[in-house]
Amino acid sequence: MKKKNNKKIIYKTKDKSELIREELGINYFTEKETPTIVIPKSKYPKTTIYNDIDLNNWKDYGDIITDSLWLLGARDKSGAHSGEYHGNFVPQIPHQAILRYTKKNEIVLDTFLGSGTTLIECKQLGRNGIGIELLPNMVKRAKELILQEQNPFKVKTDIIEGDNTIPETVENVKKILKENYESDTVQLIIMHPPYHDIIKFSDNSNDLCNTKTTEEFLDKFSQVVKNTYSLLDEKRFLVLVIGDKYSQSEWVPLSFYTMQKVLENGYKLKSIVIKNISGNRAKRNAEQLWRRRALGGGFYIFKHEYIMFFQKR
Ligand SMILES: C[S@@+](CC[C@H](N)C(=O)[O-])C[C@H]1O[C@@H](n2cnc3c(N)ncnc32)[C@H](O)[C@@H]1O
Numbered sequence: 001m002k003k004k005n006n007k008k009i010i011y012k013t014k015d016k017s018e019l020i021r022e023e024l025g026i027n028y029f030t031e032k033e034t035p036t037i038v039i040p041k042s043k044y045p046k047t048t049i050y051n052d053i054d055l056n057n058w059k060d061y062g063d064i065i066t067d068s069l070w071l072l073g074a075r076d077k078s079g080a081h082s083g084e085y086h087g088n089f090v091p092q093i094p095h096q097a098i099l100r101y102t103k104k105n106e107i108v109l110d111t112f113l114g115s116g117t118t119l120i121e122c123k124q125l126g127r128n129g130i131g132i133e134l135l136p137n138m139v140k141r142a143k144e145l146i147l148q149e150q151n152p153f154k155v156k157t158d159i160i161e162g163d164n165t166i167p168e169t170v171e172n173v174k175k176i177l178k179e180n181y182e183s184d185t186v187q188l189i190i191m192h193p194p195y196h197d198i199i200k201f202s203d204n205s206n207d208l209c210n211t212k213t214t215e216e217f218l219d220k221f222s223q224v225v226k227n228t229y230s231l232l233d234e235k236r237f238l239v240l241v242i243g244d245k246y247s248q249s250e251w252v253p254l255s256f257y258t259m260q261k262v263l264e265n266g267y268k269l270k271s272i273v274i275k276n277i278s279g280n281r282a283k284r285n286a287e288q289l290w291r292r293r294a295l296g297g298g299f300y301i302f303k304h305e306y307i308m309f310f311q312k313r
Contacts, residue, residue, distance in 0.1 A: 116142030126153030
């Protein structure tokens with residue numbers, strides 16, 4: 001019998017803090033592991049138009065998060081996933097989004113591909129994936145990592161090197177869609193843009209991290225949403241992953257500003273999820289320093305970022 005590649009997030013053995021979370025009704029998801037349960041196929045599956053979740057067996061999907069607070073455990077390091085790219089997201093994010101908002105063999109577009117986390121996850125979950133990335137060295141690295149991942153479902157992945165704010169790049173996506181998938185559209189868009197200038201990804205003037213002001217950053221981001229709108233099927237989802245920044249003694253809510261840009265461009269808001277940011281050992285000393293600054297400066301230290309879910313009207 002063919003071995004299933006499904007993965008499952010399992011609850012780890014409970015410690016004191018987890019018991020407290022449980023009492024508060026907050027789930028804590030640890031890293032993904034091989035599934036212990038294989039969901040039986042029902043004779044007449046009851047699914048929505050945008051995923052394969054069989055509502056007849058809804059109690060069996062314990063690994064799919066439905067709460068708006070995501071306390072994720074360690075980064076998933078299965079397969080080719082690695083945390084090497086400073087600024088990549090944890091694979092659990094595209095994992096959850098893909099399971100919730102696509103069916104097997106559909107097409108996911110990631111407009112800020114970076115090191116290719118989304119496309120690696122696509123291969124693991126049996127979805128086709130297209131990524132756009134500006135930086136040639138990142139495109140090269142993403143290709144290497146994606147190639148390292150096994151392809152049990154025989155899906156396709158494509159990377160387009162280019163600036164996602166210009167129409168030519170979208171034309172290239174259209175060309176790939178036609179040639180490789182005989183399609184004009186994708187079924188899910190994931191956007192994980194730079195959080196403005198928090199991380200300097202490059203000196204490239206087209207890199208959103210090099211925009212001079214918040215307004216310019218938002219204009220360019222808005223352009224990406226506009227450019228890709230026609231690529232997404234009706235009623236399908238766009239997922240935005242973003243955090244806020246702190247500048248000149250002010251909290252700059254990039255998340256809510258970018259959310260507004262998506263809403264202005266033909267989408268409705270379905271959910272705002274708050275996800276924990278957990279520091280590593282190396283950051284612990286810096287954390288003490290930040291705590292001192294926070295106490296003196298009258299602000300709170302970022303411990304969360306946002307995952308926003310929109311549906312095309
Ligand atoms: C936050 S990172 C995405 C990381 C990705 N989710 C991952 O897991 O590796 C943002 C990426 O957007 C890319 N980027 C910035 N401006 C861009 C533009 N105008 N067009 C295409 N990519 C761009 C950066 O080079 C960077 O790799």
